[in-house]
Amino acid sequence: xxxxxxxxxxxxxxxxxxxxxxxxxxxxxxxxxxxxxxxxxxxxxxxxxxxxxxxxxxxxxxxxxxxxxxxxxxxxxxxxxxxxxxxxxxxxxxxxxxxxxxxxxxxxxxxxxxxxxxxxxxxxxxxxxxxxxxxxxxxxxxxxxxxxxxxxxxxxxxxxxxxxxxxxxxxxxxxxxxxxxxxxxxxxxxxxxxxxxxxxxxxxxxxxxxxxxxxxxxxxxxxxxxxxxxxxxxxxxxxxxxxxxxxxxxxxxxxxxxxxxxxxxxxxxxxxxxxxxxxxxxxxxxxxxxxxxxxxxxxxxxxxxxxxxxxxxxxxxxxxxxxxxxxxxxxxxxxxxxxxxxxxxxxxxxxxxxxxxxxxxxxxxxxxxxxxxxxxxxxxxxxxxxxxxxxxxxxxxxxxxxxxxxxxxxxxxxxxxxxxxxxxxxxxxxxxxxxxxxxxxxxxxxxxxxxxxxxxxxxxxxxxxxxxxxxxxxxxxxxxxxxxxxxxxxxxxxxxxxxxxxxxxxxxxxxxxxxxxxxxxxxxxxxxxxxxxxxxxxxxx
Amino acid sequence: xxxxxxxxxxxxxxxxxxxxxxxxxxxxxxxxxxxxxxxxxxxxxxxxxxxxxxxxxxxxxxxxxxxxxxxxxxxxxxxxxxxxxxxxxxxxxxxxxxxxxxxxxxxxxxxxxxxxxxxxxxxxxxxxxxxxxxxxxxxxxxxxxxxxxxxxxxxxxxxxxxxxxxxxxxxxxxxxxxxxxxxxxxxxxxxxxxxxxxxxxxxxxxxxxxxxxxxxxxxxxxxxxxxxxxxxxxxxxxxxxxxxxxxxxxxxxxxxxxxxxxxxxxxxxxxxxxxxxxxxxxxxxxxxxxxxxxxxxxxxxxxxxxxxxxxxxxxxxxxxxxxxxxxxxx
Numbered sequence: 001x002x003x004x005x006x007x008x009x010x011x012x013x014x015x016x017x018x019x020x021x022x023x024x025x026x027x028x029x030x031x032x033x034x035x036x037x038x039x040x041x042x043x044x045x046x047x048x049x050x051x052x053x054x055x056x057x058x059x060x061x062x063x064x065x066x067x068x069x070x071x072x073x074x075x076x077x078x079x080x081x082x083x084x085x086x087x088x089x090x091x092x093x094x095x096x097x098x099x100x101x102x103x104x105x106x107x108x109x110x111x112x113x114x115x116x117x118x119x120x121x122x123x124x125x126x127x128x129x130x131x132x133x134x135x136x137x138x139x140x141x142x143x144x145x146x147x148x149x150x151x152x153x154x155x156x157x158x159x160x161x162x163x164x165x166x167x168x169x170x171x172x173x174x175x176x177x178x179x180x181x182x183x184x185x186x187x188x189x190x191x192x193x194x195x196x197x198x199x200x201x202x203x204x205x206x207x208x209x210x211x212x213x214x215x216x217x218x219x220x221x222x223x224x225x226x227x228x229x230x231x232x233x234x235x236x237x238x239x240x241x242x243x244x245x246x247x248x249x250x251x252x253x254x255x256x257x258x259x260x261x262x263x264x265x266x267x268x269x270x271x272x273x274x275x276x277x278x279x280x281x282x283x284x285x286x287x288x289x290x291x292x293x294x295x296x297x298x299x300x301x302x303x304x305x306x307x308x309x310x311x312x313x314x315x316x317x318x319x320x321x322x323x324x325x326x327x328x329x330x331x332x333x334x335x336x337x338x339x340x341x342x343x344x345x346x347x348x349x350x351x352x353x354x355x356x357x358x359x360x361x362x363x364x365x366x367x368x369x370x371x372x373x374x375x376x377x378x379x380x381x382x383x384x385x386x387x388x389x390x391x392x393x394x395x396x397x398x399x400x401x402x403x404x405x406x407x408x409x410x411x412x413x414x415x416x417x418x419x420x421x422x423x424x425x426x427x428x429x430x431x432x433x434x435x436x437x438x439x440x441x442x443x444x445x446x447x448x449x450x451x452x453x454x455x456x457x458x459x460x461x462x463x464x465x466x467x468x469x470x471x472x473x474x475x476x477x478x479x480x481x482x483x484x485x486x487x488x489x490x491x492x493x494x495x496x497x498x499x500x501x502x503x504x505x506x507x508x509x510x511x512x513x514x515x516x517x518x519x520x521x522x523x524x525x526x527x528x529x530x531x532x533x534x535x536x537x538x539x540x541x
Numbered sequence: 542x543x544x545x546x547x548x549x550x551x552x553x554x555x556x557x558x559x560x561x562x563x564x565x566x567x568x569x570x571x572x573x574x575x576x577x578x579x580x581x582x583x584x585x586x587x588x589x590x591x592x593x594x595x596x597x598x599x600x601x602x603x604x605x606x607x608x609x610x611x612x613x614x615x616x617x618x619x620x621x622x623x624x625x626x627x628x629x630x631x632x633x634x635x636x637x638x639x640x641x642x643x644x645x646x647x648x649x650x651x652x653x654x655x656x657x658x659x660x661x662x663x664x665x666x667x668x669x670x671x672x673x674x675x676x677x678x679x680x681x682x683x684x685x686x687x688x689x690x691x692x693x694x695x696x697x698x699x700x701x702x703x704x705x706x707x708x709x710x711x712x713x714x715x716x717x718x719x720x721x722x723x724x725x726x727x728x729x730x731x732x733x734x735x736x737x738x739x740x741x742x743x744x745x746x747x748x749x750x751x752x753x754x755x756x757x758x759x760x761x762x763x764x765x766x767x768x769x770x771x772x773x774x775x776x777x778x779x780x781x782x783x784x785x786x787x788x789x790x791x792x793x794x795x796x797x798x799x800x801x802x803x804x805x806x807x808x809x810x811x812x813x814x815x816x817x818x819x820x821x822x823x824x825x826x827x828x829x830x831x832x833x834x835x836x837x838x839x840x841x842x843x844x845x846x847x848x849x850x851x852x853x854x855x856x857x858x859x860x861x862x863x864x865x866x867x868x869x870x871x
Contacts, residue, residue, distance in 0.1 A: 061621065108619070108648035122619055127643045133609045134644055137579075137616020137624070140601060144577070145620075164640075167609035175601070 004227050005049055005393035007344045007367040008418040008457055011282075013083055014044035014223070018250045018277050020079035024095035024102070025264045026273075031096060031104070033254055034261045036076030038187035038220065038245035039154060043073075043080040045226045046152055055086045058109065058119045062147040065138050067123045069131020070156030070185060071105040072262065078102050078118070087118045129162025131155065132182060136172050139180040139238075150233070153182045158190030161199045166211070172238040173212035181230065182213075182240040185220065187247035193258045204242055213240045220245035224342045250277055252508075252531045272514050272524065279507040281478040282312035283499065284346045284459070288328050289430040290487025296333060300340050302487055309496045313346040315461075315481045316366070317427075320351035323375060324428035331360040338365035346479070348399065348461065350427045351375070355385055362392045370397030370421050370459075379409040386416055395419060397459070402426055402435050406445055414454040419479065422446075424472070425462030431484045434463030434471070442475035450476075466498060470506050505535045512537065555718040559657050561693035562714060563588025565700045566625065567595050573704070577617050579603060581610045581628040587657055589627050611637045611645065611654065618650035623704055626652055630659035630672035630713055634679050645709045646684045652709050654679075655700075659713040660803025661836045661851060662752055664844050671836035672713075677808020679711040680781045686733060687781040688712045689810075691754035694723040695778055698731040706733055713751065715803070717844065720755040722776070734782035742773035745862055746791035749801040750777050750810045753829075753853060757801050760858035768859075770866065780813055788817040792824040797865040799827045801858060803848075806830040827865050829858060 004010065017040045025031035043066075047053070051064040068077050075095060082089040087101065094100035101118050105126035109117040123134055135153035142149055159165065172180055184204070192198050201207070208215045214234045218225035220243025229241045247261070248254030251273055265273055287302040288294050303314055316334060321327035334345065344367035351357070354371045361369055369389055376382040382398075389396040395418035400406055402423050410417075422442055425432035446458055457479050460472035465485035472480065482499070489495040508531065515524035525532060570576045570592055577599045584590040584602055593600030603610050607628060614626035626633070633656050634641070645652045659672045679687050688703065688710060690696040696714065703710040722739065723729050729737065739754070740761055749757040754776045761772040773795055775787060791798050798818065800811035811828030818824050829852050839847035848854055852861075 065620075067616075108650075110648065112649050124643060124648045127639050130608075130612050130615075130640055130644050133612030133640075134616035134619065136609075137613040137618070138620040139616070140613070141577070141617045141620030141622050144598060144622075164606075164608040164612070167603070167606035168612070171603050171606065171609055171613065174603075 003231070003393060004224055004344065004367055006390070006395045006418060007224070008395040010044065010048055010223060012455065013048055014040050015277060015280060016083055017044055017076055017079040019274055020082060020089055020092050021075035022251070022265065022273055022277070023270065024075045024078065024092035026267045026270050027093045028096035028264060030262070030264050031075050032072040032262045033075070033251070033265070034187070034189065034247040035070060035073035035156065035185070036079070037249045037251070037254065038247045039070070039073045039185045040076050040250070041221050041223050041226060042154060042183050042185060042243055043076055045223050045230060047080045047084045049227055050230045051152065052149065053084075053120065055081070055084055055120045061145070062149045064149050065122050065135070065151040067131045067135045067138070067151065067153045068106060068125055070128070070154055070159055071125025073154070074102070074104065074106050077106055081118055081120050084120065086120045128156065128159040129164040132165055132168035132172070135180055135182070136168055136175065136177060139172075139177045140175060142179055143177070149179065151180045152230070153180065155182055155184045157184060157186045157188065157195050157201055157204070158198070160184070160201050169208065169211040169213065176236055177238045178234045178236055180238040181234065182238065184240055184242050185245055186242050187245045189247040189256070189258050189261060191261050208240050208242075213238050215240050215242065217242040217244065219243075221249055224344055228342045250280070252276070253528050266523070268518065268520050269524065269527070271518060272511050275514060276507065276511055281473065281480065281503060283496065284313040284315040284479055284481050285311050285486045286315040286317055286430065286481050286483035287487070288317045289483025294328055296336055299329075299333070299337055303337060303340050303343070305492055307341050307343050309493050311343065311496070313344045313368070313479070314341065316345055316347040318347060318349050318351055319428065322352040323372065324350045326428045331357060331364040334361065334366060335364040344368065348421065355381065358385055358388055362389070362394055366394060368395040368397055368419060370399045370419060372399045372401070373407045373410060374401060374404055376407075382410065382413065386413060390416060397421060399423060399461075402438050402441070406449065411452055414449065414452055417454065418456045419459050420449065420454065420456065421459040421461050422477070423462050424460060424464070424468070427462070431488070432463055434465075434468040439471040439475060442472060442477065446476035466502055469499060469502060473503055473506065505537070508532065508535045508537055554721040554724050556693040556721055557718045558690065558693055558696045558714040559586070559588045561696040562655060562657070562700070563591040565697040566592040569700060569704055570596055570599065573623065575622050576625070576704070577601070577622045578625040578627060579610050579614045579617070581605060581607055581632070583628045586629075587627045587655075589625070607632045607636050608640050611640045611652070614652045615640070615644040615650050618652050623651050623653065626654045628656065629670065630656035630675055631670045634672065634675035634711070638678055641679075641685075641709075642682055646682045649684045649708050651707055653703050653712065654710065655712045655714065657714040658716040660715060660752065661831065661847055661853070662803060662844050663716050664841055664847070665838050667838040668835035673803065673805045673831050673836065674808070675711070675713060676780055676802070676804050676810060677812070680808065680813060684709055685781065686710045688733070688779055689750040690714065690778055691751055691776050692719050692722040692724070694721065694727060695731060695776075698729070699778060702731060702733055715752045717841070719752055722754055722758070731778065734779050734784060736775045736777040736779065736784040736787045738773060738787070739776055740772070740774040742771035742795065744771045744795060745797050745799060745865055746773040746775060746795045747799045747801060747858065747862070748775045748777045748788070748791065748810065748814055750780060752803055753801040756848075756853065756855055757858060759855035760862065763855055763859050764862055768863065770862065772862065777810060777814070780810055783813050783817060785817045785821065788814050789822045792818050792822040797825040797827065797868070799829060799858065799862055799865060801829045801853065803853060804830050806832055825865065825868065827861055829853060829861060
């Protein structure tokens with residue numbers, strides 16, 4: 001069954017992987033940001049959700065195994081391990097230095113290598129093309145011992161130039177290893193350039209199929225796609241997930257740029273780069289909007305449209321006619337439309353008695369459930385619901401109406417909340433105008449809540465369109481509910497593109513300003529030239 | 542002490558190292574269910590097939606794919622197995638150096654690489670199959686142990702030690718049947734890092750390994766009976782770690798050392814012995830082996846002649862021993 005445990009928290013942790021990895025690389029003055037970034041979602045999904053491992057008890061016999069065959073993704077791997085409790089994340093600053101446990105390429109952790117490794121590393125990588133064979137050995141041993149654990153092997157696409165990968169590919173299907181899943185980080189770049197120029201590996205799906213593997217293809221930066229396929233275990237043969245990724249994804253001048261395969265950013269640029277990573281945002285189209293109505297067929301059409309144009313989430317406005325004057329749909333509808341997509345459901349409960357129906361909404365397959373603070377009768381009331389959501393792997397959210405102050409009783413829950421919706425219209429109808437006063441409310445409230453320890457997402461909901469989105473973005477919101485601005489448009493694809501361009505250009509300007517305030521503008525502009533040109537900011541001196 | 546006479550009579554027994562390996566593997570596998578084996582389309586020849594017949598789910602034949610073979614063995618060891626990786630010597634140390642280095646030695650995994658058909662005595666297959674660089678290559682890897690048994694009994698005894706000692710091992714066997722050196726002394730002890738003095742002597746020392754131990758014993762017999770020279774013969778089955786005490790003892794107690802091996806003189810047993818003497822007790826070490834060239838085909842009945850052509854016969858050893866004794870340098 002499709003399920004992500006606390007989707008938003010997972011997103012946050014994967015963002016953290018990139019930040020930690022980049023910090024390590026900048027400190028070291030060398031390393032591979034490209035591979036660390038293309039594989040961040042893959043490693044994060046495995047370690048934070050899929051794998052049965054205990055890094056305090058790292059040698060348990062029936063543990064799941066991760067074999068990182070593309071070991072130059074070490075900084076990202078180390079960051080993932082740090083966030084999994086292997087070692088303190090500050091230690092990333094020792095990466096690649098003398099006497100560090102974090103060697104340039106990861107080393108299998110054992111008694112004799114404990115000064116050069118950290119708990120959880122199973123495999124000493126660095127020489128490409130070997131890891132899949134090693135994974136086969138582990139899978140064979142696990143099967144022999146009667147364990148039902150899994151072996152996950154991360155392969156680079158350039159790495160599959162190595163003949164040994166195909167020796168292994170043949171052997172894994174010979175032995176019908178259904179306890180082995182390989183993930184191919186298909187970022188299309190190797191050290192000398194693009195894979196299809198250096199040594200073409202396409203048609204990659206057909207190659208693996210013809211070696212008798214179960215082959216699936218996903219967007220390797222969409223954790224819901226990765227997790228769906230990582231959870232679907234192969235039946236009688238090994239499985240490979242071709243994860244289409246972007247090398248260097250997360251930092252625009254590194255993305256899809258062969259020059260950044262193995263290059264470290266300047267330490268001076270780090271504050272700007274971390275700001276860029278923090279700038280990541282999600283669009284959550286509200287499918288009650290638009291002229292086609294809210295019958296199931298229309299909702300499904302809108303979901304399919306949103307998915308096609310790469311919306312990060314689907315926003316579901318549930319209205320009961322009591323808490324708000326309008327009525328939309330119930331958990332039954334959500335359950336019916338759940339199977340249409342694995343894009344996370346961002347469900348906003350505008351209902352008077354959420355406690356009564358919470359189990360049903362969880363059961364319907366919501367990834368996020370946001371409750372209105374106005375309907376919480378007491379702190380205890382909210383606590384019960386929040387605990388239930390967390391224990392069921394749902395990201396809990398709290399919403400406040402434009403005229404509602406953030407409730408004091410919610411402050412102790414800030415570290416357990418994954419999202420706070422600051423409504424910019426009075427809920428109840430689609431197509432309302434953004435209430436301007438909410439901008440200043442956001443600007444005041446967001447830093448205050450950050451200071452009080454909230455690390456989750458702020459979501460803007462109500463009247464968000466091209467003219468208002470930057471108000472919310474610049475205040476600190478990173479999730480944007482958009483209804484009529486999307487589904488009211490004749491050209492939904494272009495509207496989404498314009499929206500993203502607007503946010504991206506705005507962020508690019510902020511980064512440029514930051515470089516100026518850090519007195520490194522010329523240097524920044526030099527490295528960022530093509531990106532600045534893309535956003536028509538290249539004319540600046 | 543070993544009877545020299547028995548080595549020169551028709552009563553000398555021959556046996557096959559590979560069969561000894563196959564039998565030992567079955568015995569070890571019976572005692573320890575964690576023992577598994579990976580083979581590469583040579584399981585019949587390596588006699589690991591016997592292990593597979595006894596334990597069908599513990600022998601993995603990966604076909605002609607040696608890099609995959611040794612790396613799968615590494616994976617099995619990661620998951621707690623004692624894994625044997627076996628095929629011909631020609632196809633593992635050179636072809637899989639990278640895999641052995643990075644996937645086995647660096648993480649110090651419990652992989653026992655056992656190869657056969659090492660040295661010139663492979664015979665008819667010719668130089669492509671005559672592995673004469675493996676000791677040099679394997680010895681240079683940190684964490685790797687290198688063992689070269691000289692007969693069937695020592696194969697079995699050394700395998701037991703290799704299984705009991707955690708970490709990577711490389712063991713090289715010969716193709717032809719070899720004389721039973723320890724046949725009359727089955728209780729002989731074998732330890733990792735120790736060599737056996739088979740015949741003691743005071744004039745010179747011959748340190749040999751593998752098939753050349755029997756050849757050296759013959760040479761020592763000739764030296765004694767025809768020239769009255771007292772010659773010590775050491776079976777240096779543990780090339781790494783090497784018995785440096787014994788090497789120094791030979792350097793101190795005799796006038797020179799002769800090393801004999803079916804291997805290039807660069808990097809093999811002779812080099813390992815010289816490394817010890819150079820640092821600890823400088824002495825002349827005359828290296829008998831292939832002098833940095835490739836071998837050639839020879840039918841089974843021509844193998845002795847082939848070896849003789851490459852300086853690896855009792856007569857060649859005698860000649861070099863006499864020259865060494867005459868030499869004034871020490």
